[in-house]
Amino acid sequence: MxxxxxxxxxxxxxxxxxxxxxxxxxxxxxxxxxxxxxxxxxxxxxxxxxxxxxxxxxxxxxxxxxxxxxxxxxxxxxxxxxxxxxxxxxxxxxxxxxxxxxxxxxxxxxxxxxxxxxxxxxxxxxxxxxxxxxxxxxxxxxxxxxxxxxxxxxxxxxxxxxxxxxxxxxxxxxxxxxxxxxxxxxxxxxxxxxxxxxxxxxxxxxxxxxxxxxxxxxxxxxxxxxxxxxxxxxxxxxxxxxxxxxxxxxxxxxxxxxxxxxxxxxxxxxxxxxxxxxxxxxxxxxxxxxxxxxxxxxxxxxxxELLTANAKNLRESNKVIREEMERGVFDIEAVKQANADLIGTIEESLAIADEGKARRAAAEEELKKMEAELRDTLAAAKSRRDGVGDNAGTAVPGA
Known part of the structure; x- marks a missing residue:
């Protein structure tokens, strides 16, 4: 005031x-x-x-x-x-x-x-x-x-x-x-x-x-x-x-x-x-x-804080440097993992190939079976002489 x-x-x-x-x-x-x-x-x-x-x-x-x-x-x-x-x-x-x-x-x-x-x-x-x-x-x-x-x-x-x-x-x-x-x-x-x-x-x-x-x-x-x-x-x-x-x-x-x-x-x-x-x-x-x-x-x-921080930083950086110096070019664990992955890949390729071969054989048998069924059906139609199988039977080999 x-x-x-x-x-x-x-x-x-x-x-x-x-x-x-x-x-x-x-x-x-x-x-x-x-x-x-x-x-x-x-x-x-x-x-x-x-x-x-x-x-x-x-x-x-x-x-x-x-x-x-x-x-x-x-x-x-x-x-x-x-x-x-x-x-x-x-x-x-x-x-x-x-x-x-x-x-x-x-x-x-x-x-x-x-x-x-x-x-x-x-x-x-x-x-x-x-x-x-x-x-x-x-x-x-x-x-x-x-x-x-x-x-x-x-x-x-x-x-x-x-x-x-x-x-x-x-x-x-x-x-x-x-x-x-x-x-x-x-x-x-x-x-x-x-x-x-x-x-x-x-x-x-x-x-x-x-x-x-x-x-x-x-x-x-x-x-x-x-x-x-x-x-x-x-x-x-x-x-x-x-x-x-x-x-x-x-x-x-x-x-x-x-x-x-x-x-x-x-x-x-x-x-x-x-x-x-x-x-x-x-x-x-x-x-x-x-x-x-x-x-x-x-x-x-x-x-x-500076004294404490510098001592702590020195200890941590020394630890990191020494660990890197003692490491090899390749870690053994990494090599073992790579070898396991390679073996797994080969085994998977063989399994897939065998599975594909079995599927093709099964498919071939199915095709033969379907062809026989079709031939028998046409032959039966031709034997009845109703005109339905006369023309259709000529299209099947061996009929």
């Missing part, structure tokens, strides 16, 4: 401690919905102010009742969502895992300079173990520097997120309180409508001349419909308030996770990475000492 990165990491520690020390407020009974009749003067004034936003003759004012309270919260949320879309969700954790996997990339067997390279390494021309170890150490150092820079960047981003979550939490809590005021204002308005405005409108319908009753009745229906719309709007605001209350611990949970991760990142930068670098430096020094000792040992081993 460079001095610049180390100084930045130490400077960030103070900011980490600062954001970790912030304690956020939690919803209490003071945030509960207070009816207008039970509210103190300042709260009562705020409820009355929000009641003035309701115009029962304007449907849009009823539908949008309470929406102004969410405007500032929506701006904060949109700003944070924009940041979430533009950043990777898990790079900080990946960087932490990257350091561990990089350090674990060192294999104890690869540090052994006496290890024989595999046939695959020889085929690919891979570097010898120590050369490979040295090259890998240089790569690891560069990787650690890069990862520490990434971690600092992620730490800075997380700190910004934590501060933004503080603002979002405060705005959400304010929105929660605003919703209580709007709900109280809506319920008070519904009470006035049910107890005063609607009964008054009903009385006007009954008192109106017959020609105006239809118009007054329609105004009464419109007032009742607007009252129902307001009641539904107040119900929606109550649901929104409940969801808002649930989002407060969610924000706290995300924020606590970010704080934990920032603390872990800072601890890794300030404590863990320098320790790893120290251990790596020691590993290189130890390996160089082992290499020097191994070189001396290899030289001594080579001398002993």
């Amino acid at each position: 460079t001095d610049t990165i180390r100084q930045r990491a130490e400077a960030a520690l103070a900011e980490v401690e600062q954001v970790s020390a912030v304690v956020l407020a939690e919803p209490t009974d003071a945030n509960a919905i207070v009816p207008l009749k039970d509210a103190d003067k300042p709260v009562g004034a705020e409820i009355t102010k929000r009641m003035a936003e309701i115009d029962m003759s304007d449907t849009q004012s009823i539908v949008s009742f309470g929406s102004n309270a969410q405007a500032e919260l929506q701006e904060i949320s949109q700003s944070m969502l924009q940041g979430v879309r533009n950043k990777d969700v898990g790079p900080a954790g990946d960087s932490l895992r990257g350091i561990v996997s990089t350090i674990r990339g060192f294999s104890v067997s690869e540090l052994d300079v006496r290890r024989k390279r595999s046939w695959w390494e020889t085929l690919l021309g891979k570097a010898a173990p120590f050369a490979q170890f040295t090259a890998r150490f240089e790569t690891v150092q560069n990787q650690i520097d890069k990862i520490t820079e990434d971690l600092l960047s992620h730490e800075h981003t997380l700190l910004k997120d934590i501060k933004s979550l503080d603002i979002l939490y405060d705005k959400t809590l304010n929105f929660y309180d605003e919703l209580a005021l709007y709900i109280a204002a809506g319920e008070e308005k519904l009470s006035i409508l049910d107890e005063t405005d609607i009964p008054a409108a009903e009385a006007e319908v009954e008192k109106a001349p017959e020609g105006d009753q239809v118009m007054k009745a329609q105004e009464l229906r419109d007032l009742r419909a607007a009252r129902d719309d307001l009641e539904r709007r107040v119900h929606d605001l109550k649901l929104t308030r409940q969801v808002t209350m649930q989002s407060l611990p969610s924000i706290r949970l995300v924020q606590e996770n970010d704080k934990s991760l920032v603390t872990k990142i800072n601890s890794t930068l300030v404590n863990t990475v320098p320790l790893w670098e120290t251990q790596l430096a020691q590993a290189v020094t130890i390996q160089r000492s082992a290499e020097a000792a191994s070189a001396v040992r290899d030289a001594n081993d080579l001398t002993n």
Whole structure:
């Protein structure tokens, strides 16, 4: 780790401690919905102010009742969502895992300079173990520097997120309180409508001349419909308030996770990475000492191997030379084998000749026998005078 990165990491520690020390407020009974009749003067004034936003003759004012309270919260949320879309969700954790996997990339067997390279390494021309170890150490150092820079960047981003979550939490809590005021204002308005405005409108319908009753009745229906719309709007605001209350611990949970991760990142930068670098430096020094000792040992081993190999080679070559000197031009065993093969060849030739002579004599007897059988057959055919043997018998000698 460079001095610049180390100084930045130490400077960030103070900011980490600062954001970790912030304690956020939690919803209490003071945030509960207070009816207008039970509210103190300042709260009562705020409820009355929000009641003035309701115009029962304007449907849009009823539908949008309470929406102004969410405007500032929506701006904060949109700003944070924009940041979430533009950043990777898990790079900080990946960087932490990257350091561990990089350090674990060192294999104890690869540090052994006496290890024989595999046939695959020889085929690919891979570097010898120590050369490979040295090259890998240089790569690891560069990787650690890069990862520490990434971690600092992620730490800075997380700190910004934590501060933004503080603002979002405060705005959400304010929105929660605003919703209580709007709900109280809506319920008070519904009470006035049910107890005063609607009964008054009903009385006007009954008192109106017959020609105006239809118009007054329609105004009464419109007032009742607007009252129902307001009641539904107040119900929606109550649901929104409940969801808002649930989002407060969610924000706290995300924020606590970010704080934990920032603390872990800072601890890794300030404590863990320098320790790893120290251990790596020691590993290189130890390996160089082992290499020097191994070189001396290899030289001594080579001398002993040469002495032993030369004595062995002298003995084996002397044996071969003396044996060749005592051999004759022809080995007696080879002469005996050649004589036996020659005798065998002559005997086989005589046996084959005798066998051929016997086969020819047997064949000659068979031919004579077949000729006699044919002559007798033709003679018998001629004696019957049926015309078959008259011509055929003339072709056989002596017939």
